[in-house]
Amino acid sequence: MKILTSVLATFCFLIAGAQDAKIDPKDVLSSGPMLGYSAMREVMIWAQTEQEAEVKIIYWQKGMPSPLFETETVTTEKQESFTAHLLADEVMPGITYSYKLYINGESVAFDYPLEFQSAPDWAYKSEPPSFSVAVGSCVYINDQPYDRKGEAYGQNTDIFQSIHKKDPDLMLWLGDNTYYREADWDTKTGMHYRNTHTRKTVDMQPLLANTHHYATWDDHDYGPNDHNRTFIHKAMSLEVFQRFWANPTYGFLDESCAVTMWSWADVDFYMLDDRWFRSANHIKSNEKNYFGKKQIDWLIENLKASRANFKIIGNGGQVLNPAKKYENYANYEEERAYFLKRLTEENIWGLYFLSGDRHHTELTEIPRPNNYPLRDLTVSPLTSSSHSSEDEGNVYQQDETLVTEQNFAILRFEGTRKERIMHSDIFDRKGKLLWTKKYELSDFRPPRKY
Numbered sequence: 001m002k003i004l005t006s007v008l009a010t011f012c013f014l015i016a017g018a019q020d021a022k023i024d025p026k027d028v029l030s031s032g033p034m035l036g037y038s039a040m041r042e043v044m045i046w047a048q049t050e051q052e053a054e055v056k057i058i059y060w061q062k063g064m065p066s067p068l069f070e071t072e073t074v075t076t077e078k079q080e081s082f083t084a085h086l087l088a089d090e091v092m093p094g095i096t097y098s099y100k101l102y103i104n105g106e107s108v109a110f111d112y113p114l115e116f117q118s119a120p121d122w123a124y125k126s127e128p129p130s131f132s133v134a135v136g137s138c139v140y141i142n143d144q145p146y147d148r149k150g151e152a153y154g155q156n157t158d159i160f161q162s163i164h165k166k167d168p169d170l171m172l173w174l175g176d177n178t179y180y181r182e183a184d185w186d187t188k189t190g191m192h193y194r195n196t197h198t199r200k201t202v203d204m205q206p207l208l209a210n211t212h213h214y215a216t217w218d219d220h221d222y223g224p225n226d227h228n229r230t231f232i233h234k235a236m237s238l239e240v241f242q243r244f245w246a247n248p249t250y251g252f253l254d255e256s257c258a259v260t261m262w263s264w265a266d267v268d269f270y271m272l273d274d275r276w277f278r279s280a281n282h283i284k285s286n287e288k289n290y291f292g293k294k295q296i297d298w299l300i301e302n303l304k305a306s307r308a309n310f311k312i313i314g315n316g317g318q319v320l321n322p323a324k325k326y327e328n329y330a331n332y333e334e335e336r337a338y339f340l341k342r343l344t345e346e347n348i349w350g351l352y353f354l355s356g357d358r359h360h361t362e363l364t365e366i367p368r369p370n371n372y373p374l375r376d377l378t379v380s381p382l383t384s385s386s387h388s389s390e391d392e393g394n395v396y397q398q399d400e401t402l403v404t405e406q407n408f409a410i411l412r413f414e415g416t417r418k419e420r421i422m423h424s425d426i427f428d429r430k431g432k433l434l435w436t437k438k439y440e441l442s443d444f445r446p447p448r449k450y
Contacts (some may be wrong), residue, residue, distance in 0.1 A: 025103035029055050030082065031199040033101045033114065034208035036246020037262060038170075040093035040119045043212075044246040045086045047101060048199065049076045055084040058107075059091075061113060062287070067342035081192040083243050093121035094129075112206045117169065118264055127416045128266040128309075134163050134211065134317060135409040137174035137218070137316070138381030139357025141198045146181040153385050159406055160382075162431035164207040166410055167405070170264060171211045172271070173245075174356030174379065175218025175316030185223045191240040195221075199244065213222040215245045216258050216271040218316030218357050219327070226327060227290075228278040238276075252298045259295065261302065266417060268308035270299060272315045274329075281327060290332040296339050303348045309420045309441060314354040320364045320376035323393045327357065344368060350447045352422070354409075356380045359387035361403035361426055363437070364396045371446045377424055379409040401426075403434055 028049050036044035045057050056073040060066065070092040076082040091097065091115045096117045101108045108399035120129050142154040163171070178198040184190035199208075221241070224233040231237070238258065242250055247260040262269055277292030279285065293301075303311055313319075317327050319339075324330045331338075343351065353376035364376040388404045406429040415421045 002416065003226075018155050020413050022106070023104075025106040025108045028103050029101070029108055030196060031205065032208060033057070033086075033099075034199075034246070035116050035212045035428045036085070037214065037248040038119050038212045038264075039248065039262075040121050041091060042087060042089040043091055043097075043116050043118055044248075044332075045071070045088060045099070046244075046246045047084050047086065047118065048196065049082045049084070049103065051082065052076055052078065053082070053103050053244075055086065056102050057086045057088060057099050059088055059097045059116070062096045062217060063084045064343055080243060081196060085246055088116070091118040093118055093166065110209070112209070114209050116210075116212065119263075122265060128413070128420070130412070130414040131169040131265055132166070132413070133312075133411040134166065134168035134171040134173065135314075135377075135379045135411065136163070136171075136352055136382040136407075137379060138176045138194045138384040139173075139198060140176075140179045140381075140384040141201055143181070143197055146183055155381075155383050155385060155406055156429060157201050157239060157383055157431035158212060159408060160201070160203040160207050162427065162429060163408055164210065165431060166427070168211050170412060171207070171213050172269070172314050172354065173213065173215035174354060175315050176220040176356060176380075176384070177215055177217065179384075180222040180223065184422060185237075188236055188240065191237065192243075195240060195244045212355065213245070214247055214260065214269070214271060215241075215259070216314055216316055216327055217241055217272060217275060219275065222275045226281060227275070228280050229276060230280065231275075234276065252295070254295065257295075259298075263308065265413065266309040266420060267413060268302075268306045268311050270302065270311070272299065272313065274316045279332075286334065288332045288335065290329055290335050291334075291339070293338075296335075296342065300342050300346060302350075303343075303351070306350075309350055309417070310422055310444065311348070311350045312352050312354060312411070316355070317357045318364070318376060319353050319396045320366050320374055320396065321378075321392075322366075323361075323397060330424060340374070343374070344371060347371075350441075351375075351444065352439075353377065354379065358368070358385055361401070361407050361409070362394065363398040363401040363424075364394060365398050365443070368397050372444055377409065379407070381406060382408060401435060403428075405429070407434065 030048040032047035034046040057071045071086040074084040140154040184194040249260045256274040279288040355378045359381045366374045386404045410425045412423040422439045426434045
């Protein structure tokens, strides 16, 4: 009896000790923090935990340790894949803030600084600030149990460290930001698993924590390969997309989809959705949809109302490449003609397209009579295997812009409002400059009529 009592006492002591032991909050963190959208008066910050936990952000103006501000505490839940969207709503325009992530009341230690910034309030007050934007697409992270046999499709992930070293203010993710496998796209459980697996990439974490991220999707982070508006789980896919990203909006008018729009300095950004309204690629119809007329008309009216020097339009697939290959917009000939005609009719200046999907980088430039050429910078891949387009027949591909290795772009905006300059720089995965283009405002406006 004394032996039994002693054993029970020891057991109770061990249980009590285990309950009193503190769990390192870093062990509870799955991925993040990630900076989402930034506005003049609020910033969204995202994080994911491994289990149910209380999460919040404490922040302060950089270099001024007081006053301290904090977000509301969010309890992460399993049905939401333990993700948290944390709203910093006590910011002032154009300020850089330092911040800390707290999990269950304890701050999480990182070996890199954590900073975010609010959007600048410059109009009618000063010249627009200089800033830079990273661009990329196609992030395949190997996961052996679910990958196809043969050579690994995913390549190195150190490209995210290279992007982080460029210190961009924003980053645009142009689709295929993760790759759903056959086991993923028919359940929320599968979609949560795949997004979690990709987001936990170690090389990605410093970039997530210090650059503001905006995303649209393409087929592989929407559903099955090359899928369209008929995808039976597309509403579920959009719900998961919203859970893992922190865009300022989702959809337009009364339409739910991945479309979003925001402004930074003298640039308006539009991220389009080439899946939600899309007809099947090879359907026999004279009214095939890609963006859909409603999305096009919404975009045209927004572009027409915009007073921004540059209007950057991001999309999952190529818009201007005339070759009817794979999933290029050229396969939707009637709608594409309508879209390009509307852009010309409305005499919209400042347009610059960005696209992903193709596993290579190239600059497409379409000349227009009595107007400036339209340009589409395709940037791909980040970590996926690459593909060459040399024999595709893109007659508007600009010389020496084809890149068939892992790469990313940095757009840089600088100069005064009336003499603004945009640079498009392409870097390899190690951060080496491969090519660059310099544009002035006159390169995005029709010639003057005298």
